[in-house]
Amino acid sequence: MLPSHPLLAAASVRGRRFLGCELAFLGGAMTWVSERNLVTALGRAGAFGVLACGAMTPDRLDEEIQAVQALSDAPFGVNLIVMHPDLAQLVQVCLDRKVSHIVLAGGLPHKDTIQAIRQGGAKLICFAPTLALAKKLVRSGADALVIEGSEAGGHVGPVSTSVLAQEILPFVADVPVFVAGGIGHGEMIAAYLCMGAAGVQMGTRFAAAAESIAHPAFKQAFVRASARDAVTSVQIDPQFKVIPVRGLVNTGTERFAETQVEVIGRYRRGETSFEEASLQIERFWAGALRRAVVEGDVEQGSLMAGQSVGFVKAVEPVADILAELVAQTEAALARRAPAGALPAAAE
Incomplete structure (x- = not known):
């Protein structure tokens, strides 16, 4: 069970409403890791799981989406790589299965892809590496953005998360913006929320979670790192x-x-x-x-792995990881709030 978090709830209300869950925390899509078990564990614990399609075929993605829906009724998203040769079919699978959010990664999406997603009724989340591209994506129809810095794991760009946040957050207000890359402690979550972020995305902290299907040796490498x-x-x-x-x-x-x-x-x-x-x-x-x-x-x-791997101290259940992050964030926000000004959670 999550600890009480009225300040966090109030600070992240825009992100929570957009995602449809208690916490405006997206699980970063990690190929071979972000599959049915981890996605549903995040959803059950109040966060927003994102299924990593990676190189899956349309039939394989359809199977995995159905598996997630059979395990939990919590909202979740699907991450698709824009360079995938079967992108159009993958989008259609998501729409046919009534996936609420589609995340496009790995490049700038074509206008036809954006149009198909919007007409199909799903919410579109895109990655924005610069302010200019962030504004372009919003004009093109993105419903939300993720800005991910070089501290993240996997394929990364050259700019740090803190610089991207300063570059983009003050100047993009039309859609919710989630911050990612190197986030592993509630102090940083609170800082980005205070800068105007709608929420955050984290992957590395959950790669070694108890519910992750990653090999025990893989998880222990994270614990030691x-x-x-x-x-x-x-x-x-x-x-x-x-x-x-x-x-x-x-x-x-x-x-x-x-x-x-x-x-x-x-x-x-x-x-x-x-x-x-x-x-x-x-x-x-x-x-x-x-x-x-x-x-x-x-x-x-x-x-x-992202540089937040240093915060992975043990193999723990997703719910415990989230409870720790929530408590840290709430405490950090309380230190920033005027004495006695603890707002009730906005809904």
């Missing part, structure tokens, strides 16, 4: 682009840098083409996330 262990992948040569991915350092991380050196060396010596060399580098991590999450290969697999 500090914030400084979660680093971004290295690009050896500016000619060969590497999209930065933040994760825990392991043997695979070191091997990736070595592979780049080896492959680029063969290209420089004329032993392989630029296209083939680029493909070899790009394919290095293929299947690596599954190896870590599902198979427990924490040495060669990809341990995607």
